[in-house]
Amino acid sequence: MALMVIDRRLLGSWALTGAASITLAFILLPLVFVTWLAFFQQAIPSFPPQGYSLKWFFAIAENPRFVDGFWLSLQVAIAAMLIGLAIGVPAALCLARYRFWAREPMGNLLLLPILVPGIVLGTSLYVFHVEVTILTTLPILGSIAGLVAGHILIVIPWSVRLITASLAGFDRNIEEAAQNLGATPTRTFFRITLPTIRPGIVAAALFGFVVSFGNLEMSMFLVGAGRTTLPITILQYLEYRIDPTIAAVSVLQIMLIGTAMLITDRFVKLSRVV
Amino acid sequence: MARLQIERLSKHFGPTVAVHEVSLDVRDGEFVVLLGPSGCGKTTTLRMIAGFIAPTNGRVRLGDDDITTLPPWKRNTGMVFQSYALFPHLTVVENVAFGLEMRNVAGAAVAERVAEALQMVRLAGLADRLPRQLSGGQQQRVALARSLVIRPDVLLLDEPLSNLDAKLREAVRVEIRELQRRLGITTVMVTHDQEEALIMADRLVVMSEGSVRQVGTQRDLYERPADRFVAGFVGRNNILTGRIVGPGWFETEGGLRIACAGSAPGHAAIAVRPERLALGPGVANFDNRLPGTVEFVSYLGASIDVHVRVSSAERMVISQPNRFDGLVPKEGDSIVVGWPSEAAVVLS
Numbered sequence: 001m002a003l004m005v006i007d008r009r010l011l012g013s014w015a016l017t018g019a020a021s022i023t024l025a026f027i028l029l030p031l032v033f034v035t036w037l038a039f040f041q042q043a044i045p046s047f048p049p050q051g052y053s054l055k056w057f058f059a060i061a062e063n064p065r066f067v068d069g070f071w072l073s074l075q076v077a078i079a080a081m082l083i084g085l086a087i088g089v090p091a092a093l094c095l096a097r098y099r100f101w102a103r104e105p106m107g108n109l110l111l112l113p114i115l116v117p118g119i120v121l122g123t124s125l126y127v128f129h130v131e132v133t134i135l136t137t138l139p140i141l142g143s144i145a146g147l148v149a150g151h152i153l154i155v156i157p158w159s160v161r162l163i164t165a166s167l168a169g170f171d172r173n174i175e176e177a178a179q180n181l182g183a184t185p186t187r188t189f190f191r192i193t194l195p196t197i198r199p200g201i202v203a204a205a206l207f208g209f210v211v212s213f214g215n216l217e218m219s220m221f222l223v224g225a226g227r228t229t230l231p232i233t234i235l236q237y238l239e240y241r242i243d244p245t246i247a248a249v250s251v252l253q254i255m256l257i258g259t260a261m262l263i264t265d266r267f268v269k270l271s272r273v274v
Numbered sequence: 275m276a277r278l279q280i281e282r283l284s285k286h287f288g289p290t291v292a293v294h295e296v297s298l299d300v301r302d303g304e305f306v307v308l309l310g311p312s313g314c315g316k317t318t319t320l321r322m323i324a325g326f327i328a329p330t331n332g333r334v335r336l337g338d339d340d341i342t343t344l345p346p347w348k349r350n351t352g353m354v355f356q357s358y359a360l361f362p363h364l365t366v367v368e369n370v371a372f373g374l375e376m377r378n379v380a381g382a383a384v385a386e387r388v389a390e391a392l393q394m395v396r397l398a399g400l401a402d403r404l405p406r407q408l409s410g411g412q413q414q415r416v417a418l419a420r421s422l423v424i425r426p427d428v429l430l431l432d433e434p435l436s437n438l439d440a441k442l443r444e445a446v447r448v449e450i451r452e453l454q455r456r457l458g459i460t461t462v463m464v465t466h467d468q469e470e471a472l473i474m475a476d477r478l479v480v481m482s483e484g485s486v487r488q489v490g491t492q493r494d495l496y497e498r499p500a501d502r503f504v505a506g507f508v509g510r511n512n513i514l515t516g517r518i519v520g521p522g523w524f525e526t527e528g529g530l531r532i533a534c535a536g537s538a539p540g541h542a543a544i545a546v547r548p549e550r551l552a553l554g555p556g557v558a559n560f561d562n563r564l565p566g567t568v569e570f571v572s573y574l575g576a577s578i579d580v581h582v583r584v585s586s587a588e589r590m591v592i593s594q595p596n597r598f599d600g601l602v603p604k605e606g607d608s609i610v611v612g613w614p615s616e617a618a619v620v621l622s
Binding site: 176182 | 352357
C-alpha cells in the first residue's frame with residue numbers, strides 16, 4: 001500500500017516535471033534556434049550549418065536602415081515609456097483612491113488599447129491623423145510626434161495596470177503619517193508615495209518600453225515617408241532576403257530586452273510585481 | 275507640550291453626525307483617553323485634532339494657538355497609528371529622522387536626537403533594519419519614537435496597542451504611560467478597550483454615538499456613572515429598570531421594591547456592581563434583601579459569579595471573592611441577595 005502511494009507521488013512529480021519541460025522548451029526553442037542561426041556562415045539557412053561566422057552582426061552595423069530603425073525605435077520607446085508613466089501614475093492613483101461615477105468606465109477605457117487589434121488601431125489613428133492634418137494644416141501625419149502619441153496609447157494600459165496593482169496593498173496611513181510629521185502633500189508624494197510604489201513603476205517602465213519597442217502593426221501606419229522603426233525594417237528586409245542578418249538583429253533585440261530585465265530585477269524583484 | 279482645548283467640535287458626513295459638540299480641556303502633561311465602542315466618534319475626534327478631518331463646527335486650540343484650520347503638516351502633533359504606518363522603504367533611523375528632516379533640523383542634531391529617541395524606546399540596536407524585518411512590538415516602538423522625536427505639543431495615540439498580543443500589550447501600556455509621565459507630554463489616546471483605558475488614563479472621556487457621555491477619573495466613572503450607557507460600558511453592572519415610586523423607593527419592571535439613595539424623574543434605572551452585592555447569611559444588615567434562585571454559577575478562580583433570578587423578569591449577577599470559608603452556591607439553590615441602598619446608583 002505504502003509502495004503504491006510513493007509510486008503515485010513519483011508519477012505525479014514526473015508528470016509535472018515533464019509538462020513543465022515541454023512548456024519551457026516550447027517557449028525557448030525558437031529563441032535557441034534564432035540565436036544559433038545568427039551565427040551560420042551560409043546566406044541561405046539550411047541544416048547542417050556549413051560553418052560559423054559573426055559576419056551577419058557586422059552586416060547590421062553596415063546597413064544604415066537597421067541602424068536608423070534601431071535608433072528611432074529606441075527614441076520612440078523611451079519617449080512613450082516616460083510619457084506613459086507620467087499619465088499612468090496619476091491615473092492609477094486616481095482610480096485606486098477616489099470613488100466617482102466615471103471610475104469604472106475610465107478604468108476600462110484606459111485598458112482598451114491592448115484589446116483593440118494593432119491593425120485596427122493603426123488604421124484608425126492613420127485616418128484620424130489625416131483628418132486632423134487637413135483640418136489644422138499642422139504636420140501631424142507621418143510625424144514623429146504622431147508616432148510617439150500612438151505608442152503612448154499602447155503603453156498606457158500597461159502602466160495603469162501595473163501601478164494599480166502595486167497600489168492595492170498601499171496603507172494610506174503612511175501618507176498621513178508623513179503629513180503629521182511635517183511633510184507637505186508634494187513632499188509626501190515624492191518622498192513617501194512614489195518610493196513605495198517603485199516596484200510597480202519600474203515594472204510599468206519595462207513593459208511599456210518592450211511593448212513600444214516591439215510594436216509593428218500600428219507603427220506601419222504612423223511612420224512617415226523615409227522613416228522606419230526596427231520591426232518595420234526587419235519586415236521589409238524579409239520581403240527580399242532570408243539571410244541570417246534578421247536572426248542577428250533578433251539576437252541583439254533579445255539581449256537588449258534581457259539586459260533591461262536583468263537591470264530592473266536588481267532594483268525590484270520582477271517576480272513580485274508581474 | 276501644551277494645553278489642548280476642544281470647543282464644541284462637530285463633524286457631519288452628509289446627513290450622519292459622526293461627532294456632536296464635543297468639548298474637552300486637556301491640561302499640559304495630562305493623559306486623556308477617549309473611550310467608546312466602535313463608531314462612537316472617538317477616532318474622528320482624534321483625526322480632527324491631527325488635522326486629517328476638517329470639523330463642521332467648533333474650534334481646536336493648542337497652547338495659545340487656534341489650529342482649527344491649519345493643515346496637518348503645520349500642526350505640531352505626533353500621531354501613532356493603529357497600523358503604525360511606518361515608511362516601508364526607509365530604515366528605522368530614516369523613519370525616526372523623517373520628521374526632523376521636514377523641520378530642516380541640521381544633520382548632527384538629527385543624528386543625536388534620533389539616537390536619543392531610539393534609546394528611549396530601547397531600539398538602539400535595530401537602527402538599520404527595515405520595518406518589515408521588525409516584530410509588531412518593535413514596529414510599534416519605532417512609531418512611538420518617530421512621533422516623539424519631533425517634540426510634539428500633543429501626542430495622539432490611535433488604538434496603539436490593538437495589534438499586539440495580549441502579553442505584550444500589558445507590558446507596553448505601562449511602558450508608554452511611564453514614558454509619557456517622564457516626558458510630561460500632553461497625550462490623547464483612543465481605545466475601545468476599557469481595561470487599557472483605566473490603566474493608562476489620568477482622565478477618561480466616554481463617548482457614544484458621537485457625543486461625550488461623561489468625563490472623569492476612573493473612580494468617577496465607576497462609582498458615579500452619569501447615565502445608563504456609562505454604567506453598562508465601564509465595568510460590569512446590574513441594571514434594573516423601573517421608576518421611583520416614593521422618596522427612597524424604587525420599583526422595578528418586575529415588581530420588586532428596592533430602597534435607594536437618590537432620585538430621578540419618570541422612567542429610571544438603578545445600577546449596582548456585582549461585587550457590591552452579598553449572598554446568603556451576610557445580608558442581614560442590609561436594607562435590600564431579595565430572595566431568589568441560583569440559575570448559573572461560573573467559577574473564575576479569584577472570584578465566583580453567581581447568577582440569581584430575583585423576579586420573573588430580572589436576574590442579577592453577584593461576584594463573590596473566592597475565600598476558603600466562602601460558600602459556593604449550586605444551581606437551583608434558594609438564596610438571598612442583599613445590598614445597602616447606598617451601593618446602588620439611580621440613573622435617569
